[in-house]
């Protein structure tokens with residue numbers, strides 16, 4: 001059983017107070033249920049970040065996470081949030097102001 005991924009941390013939405021789990025995507029380092037590595041044969045460059053697509057994560061539905069993007073897991077959803085946007089929207093539970 002491999003529940004819980006060590007890469008995932010808990011964050012709170014600054015506006016709604018909702019708790020989410022999220023991890024910064026790094027190919028080969030980030031193990032998130034439902035997010036797959038793009039196969040090595042897909043060696044195109046990403047239109048967003050210019051890096052090879054094989055360094056990306058593929059979410060259910062096909063959305064790609066660029067290296068350094070945050071993947072935010074809700075109850076039944078996984079979304080990609082750009083660095084910067086993520087820090088503005090979410091606060092890490094550990095180390096925040098209590």
Ligand SMILES: [Zn+2]
Nearest residue numbers: 046048049066
């Ligand atoms: Zn990209």
